[in-house]
Amino acid sequence: xxxxxxxxxxxxxxxxxxxxxxxxxxxxxxxxxxxxxxxxxxxxxxxxxxxxxxxxxxxxxxxxxxxxxxxxxxxxxxxxxxxxxxxxxxxxx
Amino acid sequence: xxxxxxxxxxxxxxxxxxxxxxxxxxxxxxxxxxxxxxxxxxxxxxxxxxxxxxxxxxxxxxxxxxxxxxxxxxxxxxxxxxxxxxxxxxxxxxxxxxxxxxxxxxxxxxxxxxxxxxxxxxxxxxxxxxxxxxxxxxxxxxxxxxxxxxxxxxxxxxxxxxxxxxxxxxxxxxxxxxxxxxxxxxxxxxxxxxxxxxxxxxxxxxxxxxxxxxxxxxxxxxxxxxxxxxxxxxxxxxxxxxxxxxxxxxxxxxxxxxxxxxxxxxxxxxxxxxxxxxxxxxxxxxxxxxxxxxxxxxxxxxxxxxxxxxxxxxxxxxxxxxxxxxxxxxxxxxxxxxxxxxxxxxxxxxxxxxxxxxxxxxxxxxxxxxxxxxxxxxxxxxxxxxxxxxxxxxxxxxxxxxxxxxxxxxxxxxxxxxxxxxxxxxxxxxxxxxxxxxxxxxxxxxxxxxxxxxxxxxxxxxxxxxxxxxxxxxxxxxxxxxxxxxxxxxxxxxxxxxxxxxxxxxxxxxxxxxxxxxxxxxxxxxxxxxxxxxxxxxxxxxxxxxxxxxxxxxxxxxxxxxxxxxxxxxxxxxxxxxxxxxxxxxxxxxxxxxxxxxxxxxxxxxxxxxxxxxxxxxxxxxxxxxxxxxxxxxxxxxxxxxxxxxxxxxxxxxxxxxxxxxxxxxxxxxxxxxxxxxxxxxxxxxxxxxxxxxxxxxxxxxxxxxxxxxxxxxxxxxxxxxxxxxxxxxxxxx
Numbered sequence: 001x002x003x004x005x006x007x008x009x010x011x012x013x014x015x016x017x018x019x020x021x022x023x024x025x026x027x028x029x030x031x032x033x034x035x036x037x038x039x040x041x042x043x044x045x046x047x048x049x050x051x052x053x054x055x056x057x058x059x060x061x062x063x064x065x066x067x068x069x070x071x072x073x074x075x076x077x078x079x080x081x082x083x084x085x086x087x088x089x090x091x092x093x
Numbered sequence: 094x095x096x097x098x099x100x101x102x103x104x105x106x107x108x109x110x111x112x113x114x115x116x117x118x119x120x121x122x123x124x125x126x127x128x129x130x131x132x133x134x135x136x137x138x139x140x141x142x143x144x145x146x147x148x149x150x151x152x153x154x155x156x157x158x159x160x161x162x163x164x165x166x167x168x169x170x171x172x173x174x175x176x177x178x179x180x181x182x183x184x185x186x187x188x189x190x191x192x193x194x195x196x197x198x199x200x201x202x203x204x205x206x207x208x209x210x211x212x213x214x215x216x217x218x219x220x221x222x223x224x225x226x227x228x229x230x231x232x233x234x235x236x237x238x239x240x241x242x243x244x245x246x247x248x249x250x251x252x253x254x255x256x257x258x259x260x261x262x263x264x265x266x267x268x269x270x271x272x273x274x275x276x277x278x279x280x281x282x283x284x285x286x287x288x289x290x291x292x293x294x295x296x297x298x299x300x301x302x303x304x305x306x307x308x309x310x311x312x313x314x315x316x317x318x319x320x321x322x323x324x325x326x327x328x329x330x331x332x333x334x335x336x337x338x339x340x341x342x343x344x345x346x347x348x349x350x351x352x353x354x355x356x357x358x359x360x361x362x363x364x365x366x367x368x369x370x371x372x373x374x375x376x377x378x379x380x381x382x383x384x385x386x387x388x389x390x391x392x393x394x395x396x397x398x399x400x401x402x403x404x405x406x407x408x409x410x411x412x413x414x415x416x417x418x419x420x421x422x423x424x425x426x427x428x429x430x431x432x433x434x435x436x437x438x439x440x441x442x443x444x445x446x447x448x449x450x451x452x453x454x455x456x457x458x459x460x461x462x463x464x465x466x467x468x469x470x471x472x473x474x475x476x477x478x479x480x481x482x483x484x485x486x487x488x489x490x491x492x493x494x495x496x497x498x499x500x501x502x503x504x505x506x507x508x509x510x511x512x513x514x515x516x517x518x519x520x521x522x523x524x525x526x527x528x529x530x531x532x533x534x535x536x537x538x539x540x541x542x543x544x545x546x547x548x549x550x551x552x553x554x555x556x557x558x559x560x561x562x563x564x565x566x567x568x569x570x571x572x573x574x575x576x577x578x579x580x581x582x583x584x585x586x587x588x589x590x591x592x593x594x595x596x597x598x599x600x601x602x603x604x605x606x607x608x609x610x611x612x613x614x615x616x617x618x619x620x621x622x623x624x625x626x627x628x629x630x631x632x633x634x635x636x637x638x639x640x641x642x643x644x645x646x647x648x649x650x651x652x653x654x655x656x657x658x659x660x661x662x663x664x665x666x667x668x669x670x671x672x673x674x675x676x677x678x679x680x681x682x683x684x685x686x687x688x689x690x691x692x693x694x695x696x697x698x699x700x701x702x703x704x705x706x707x708x709x710x711x712x713x714x715x716x717x718x719x720x721x722x723x724x725x726x727x728x729x730x731x732x733x734x735x736x737x738x739x740x741x742x743x744x745x746x747x748x749x750x751x752x753x754x755x756x757x758x759x760x761x762x763x764x765x766x767x768x769x770x771x772x773x774x775x776x777x778x779x780x781x782x783x784x785x786x787x788x789x790x791x792x793x794x795x796x797x798x799x800x801x802x803x804x805x806x807x808x809x810x811x812x813x814x815x816x817x818x819x820x821x822x823x824x825x826x827x
Binding site: 031034037047054086 | 114116118147182725726728774
């Protein structure tokens with residue numbers, strides 16, 4: 001019984017691990033970020049979006065790096081979210 | 094309910110402006126984001142308030158080019174904004190003089206930079222616990238203790254520097270409030286969700302707000318109508334069948350005028366008798382509370398006005414739970430002692446008006462007015478006491494710029510208290526009026542923000558107690574930017590309405606003798622404190638220590654020692670003092686996790702019939718550990734508070750059949766509170782538990798029917814065991 005449960009657990013874990021499509025995207029924003037206040041504003045907007053794992057907004061690098069679950073959100077959705085607070089976001093190549 | 098619905102409709106149908114917006118942030122010179130800072134366009138006076146991260150966004154009216162950011166406690170800054178500029182950031186210098194009164198939403202507890210030893214609890218700190226009202230908001234605070242005066246009325250008392258809360262001056266928006274007959278219940282009069290912040294100042298305070306503060310001041314700032322338009326609602330329920338509902342919203346009517354409405358309802362749906370002594374453990378409280386406030390900001394005139402209405406009922410006595418297991422005779426006898434009902438009605442109206450003479454150097458004249466009116470109709474077992482009080486307070490102040498090396502504040506004030514007591518005990522029937530006009534001046538010297546000295550003097554005249562002088566002085570020395578030392582010395586006076594402040598003693602079946610309707614407290618307070626922030630192993634730490642000594646020259650005391658069978662409320666001029674030492678360490682071991690440990694030792698003594706004794710029911714020490722963890726995206730928050738309360742002495746007990754009615758000491762105990770909060774964009778949900786160690790005082794009500802003794806005032810510990818609660822907060826921004 002124990003082995004059976006372990007097997008199920010292992011399967012479920014493997015499936016979820018495979019199912020999750022974790023991606024990283026880096027945006028540049030317009031208007032550019034000037035300081036930590038702009039960084040905070042961006043973080044506060046994005047943190048409530050679905051599928052967000054990690055946000056790093058840096059005025060110094062002029063980059064917003066987001067780790068997200070591609071099954072739950074997309075770069076387009078994230079850009080729309082940033083648009084709501086007045087930032088036009090472009091994917092940094 | 095209709096009001097709430099209309100408020101929701103109002104907020105949802107508001108059109109969005111398509112106008113040009115300017116945004117940015119406001120920080121203090123040390124980089125600390127300033128939440129609640131005011132940002133206004135000069136001329137048009139379109140204004141906003143920064144959010145919890147110190148950020149703002151403001152619509153730009155046509156032709157506006159000068160933007161001013163101001164924050165009480167900081168020097169205001171004006172910036173010229175070019176037509177195409179979209180972002181303006183402010184860095185405000187601390188004005189480290191005089192009273193500092195800051196509203197922070199971001200950080201939890203902050204130590205303030207002023208010359209006084211003050212700390213500020215913002216909404217983050219307040220939301221770490223269920224915080225249903227002002228009284229419950231100090232659970233996470235090491236400096237303030239909250240205790241029940243008795244198990245019947247449930248009146249809550251705070252203790253600061255080991256002394257009763259009556260020596261602390263209560264202010265709402267920097268105006269003295271909740272005095273006299275409202276003081277026993279006033280901690281329940283300010284619902285938690287209505288508060289923007291609470292400022293606690295220890296020591297003798299400044300002379301600006303009168304002569305009354307002895308051990309300190311607690312100032313409550315309510316939510317502001319001028320802040321960003323929003324609607325908030327909150328529902329709360331707990332395992333003790335208490336429910337609460339709050340709603341508030343604000344609207345900007347014009348560029349200059351804004352208003353906010355706050356509503357509160359609470360009710361206890363059932364009573365509890367956990368120790369099965371037949372009496373309710375705590376009263377059932379039902380309260381309806383409404384507050385409407387207005388703000389008007391123009392470059393030369395600022396007005397803030399508020400009206401608050403409160404209706405409250407407190408009921409306790411024989412518990413519904415145990416009533417069926419008692420005989421009729423038992424019920425009759427228990428009811429004749431223990432049935433208590435207090436109905437309170439209160440309204441207060443205050444208005445603050447500032448006329449800015451010179452916006453450049455901050456010279457202004459301010460007028461503060463406050464009128465309050467309260468009735469308490471009380472039945473305490475066989476005794477009745479109906480009290481009425483009306484209070485008028487007016488103050489006119491002149492101030493010069495607080496950032497200059499020399500600054501001056503001067504003013505006149507008038508306080509009038511009218512009190513009436515009607516009772517079935519003829520000796521309690523009284524009628525008194527006290528009128529106190531006063532004048533003050535306060536000078537502050539600032540040497541390059543390195544050394545700040547503040548000295549104030551008041552002269553007041555009471556029609557009951559004659560003329561008196563109040564001197565107070567403060568000194569702050571910034572030894573290094575991260576290390577400061579403060580000292581203060583000063584005098585305080587208080588007219589005490591004995592029946593108003595000690596009405597809870599009437600719940601005891603023992604005879605209560607009030608020597609006179611009015612008493613007088615007169616005391617000196619001396620204190621030194623130091624705070625130091627430092628880095629170790631790449632982590633930030635802050636360490637604070639303080640010592641305060643309060644000594645009374647005159648004091649109204651409740652003497653239960655001279656004759657344990659009688660409670661005497663009398664004027665004493667014998668030795669009475671308090672020494673308190675407190676040490677507090679805060680650390681952030683890893684990102685998102687902060688922990689604070691604090692320890693305070695109290696030595697409080699009073700003289701009864703020539704014998705100096707430790708004050709009864711005051712714990713000898715208090716330890717506090719709070720830990721708070723926020724996940725990296727700040728979606729989850731975990732808070733834990735562990736209180737260690739020391740033991741102490743009990744009042745002398747009447748001896749019945751050769752046996753003392755209660756013990757001579759009480760033991761130490763610990764209390765654990767936990768809370769988990771999950772934030773979404775517009776909703777936060779919280780669940781938690783209080784007193785999870787489950788410790789309760791066995792007999793908060795002393796009842797010996799054979800000797801006709803009933804006394805619910807021997808409370809020193811929790812009356813409720815573990816309690817669980819849940820609630821949510823809704824926040825909708827335009």
